[in-house]
Amino acid sequence: MGIPEELLNQAFFFHGHKCPAMPLGLRAGLKAMEVLGVERSQDKELHVISETGKGHAAGCFLDGIMFVTGCTYGKSNVEKLYWDKMAFTLIDTVNERAVRVSLKPEFFAKALKSPFVELRRQGVPPQDVPPEILKPLLDNILSMPEEQFLKMSQVFDQPWQKRPGCFTAVPCAICGDLTFEKALRVKGGRLVCIPCSGY
Ligand SMILES: [Zn+2]
Ligand SMILES: [Zn+2]
Numbered sequence: 001m002g003i004p005e006e007l008l009n010q011a012f013f014f015h016g017h018k019c020p021a022m023p024l025g026l027r028a029g030l031k032a033m034e035v036l037g038v039e040r041s042q043d044k045e046l047h048v049i050s051e052t053g054k055g056h057a058a059g060c061f062l063d064g065i066m067f068v069t070g071c072t073y074g075k076s077n078v079e080k081l082y083w084d085k086m087a088f089t090l091i092d093t094v095n096e097r098a099v100r101v102s103l104k105p106e107f108f109a110k111a112l113k114s115p116f117v118e119l120r121r122q123g124v125p126p127q128d129v130p131p132e133i134l135k136p137l138l139d140n141i142l143s144m145p146e147e148q149f150l151k152m153s154q155v156f157d158q159p160w161q162k163r164p165g166c167f168t169a170v171p172c173a174i175c176g177d178l179t180f181e182k183a184l185r186v187k188g189g190r191l192v193c194i195p196c197s198g199y
Contacts, residue, residue, distance in 0.1 A: 003027065003142060011067045015060060017127040020116055020137045024103065024149070025064020031146050032090040032101050033069060035155060041070035047077045047091040047160075051102075053084040057117055058108075060126075061086060091158050098158035107149040172196055 003026055015022045033039070038046060048071040050062045062080070065071070065088055071078040077093075087102035103111075111117070115133050120126065141149075169178045173190035185197035 003030070007068075008142070011064060014067050015063045017125075018134055018138070019060050019126045019129075020111065020114065020134075020141055021058035021060035022064040022067075023138060023141050024058075025061040025066075026068050027064070027141070027146065028061070028088070028101050028103070028150055029065040029068040029090070031150055031152065032088075032099050035099050035152060036090060036092045036095075036097060038092050040068065041075075041077060044075060044077045045092070045094050046071050047093050048079070049089045049091070050078065050080045051083040051085040051087040052080060053082040054080075056084050057112060057120065058086060061103075062088070065090075089158075091160060093160045093162070096158055096160045097155050099155050100153040102151045104149055104151050 003023070008023065008026070011022060011026055012018050033046075040046075046069050048062075048065055048069055050065065052059050052062050062078075066073075066078055069090060071090075085102070086108055087100060089098050089100045091098040114137055116126075116129055116137055119129050119133070166180045166182045169180045170184060170191055171177065172179050172184070172193035174187075174192050174196040177193055179193040181191075183194055184191045185194060185199065186192075187197050
């Protein structure tokens with residue numbers, strides 16, 4: 001499935017720089033949505049459990065997944081397992097079905113030897129990688145067939161318990177910050193926020 005240029009540009013804007021890993025996430029997220037037959041999440045219809053971590057190459061993958069699926073940190077429908085693996089599970093919370101998607105090991109091992117990653121290894125920030133190095137990598141990522149780089153599980157049942165939203169906030173008795181009540185704690189008989197509670 002091709003990625004419309006406008007969508008790609010919006011995703012790069014959101015992400016902050018051009019790199020190969022973010023568009024890989026875009027394509028992987030799109031494929032997972034296609035397999036589940038779902039639309040982009042407006043609220044919490046979808047949920048992503050990402051196996052990526054932080055401080056490793058290609059973590060940008062998750063921004064592509066977030067952008068295209070609509071699963072975002074603010075809506076709390078994305079979570080990270082910090083397993084440092086290039087994989088994620090997309091859950092259709094309405095129909096309680098899911099699919100796990102990972103980058104094929106042979107593809108990703110090769111990608112880690114790309115001139116882009118080599119420059120990153122030498123400490124070059126992604127935004128300073130010359131376009132003549134980035135462009136052929138991007139062209140390849142945007143045009144290669146999915147079966148070349150994506151490993152898809154079968155769609156499986158994923159029971160999903162809806163968590164009720166919390167809409168009531170109370171001022172902390174110490175600092176005065178309005179705090180949603182499910183995070184309030186008791187200190188000396190008063191309701192306080194987590195940092196003021198000291199526990
Ligand atoms: Zn990136
Ligand atoms: Zn407080």
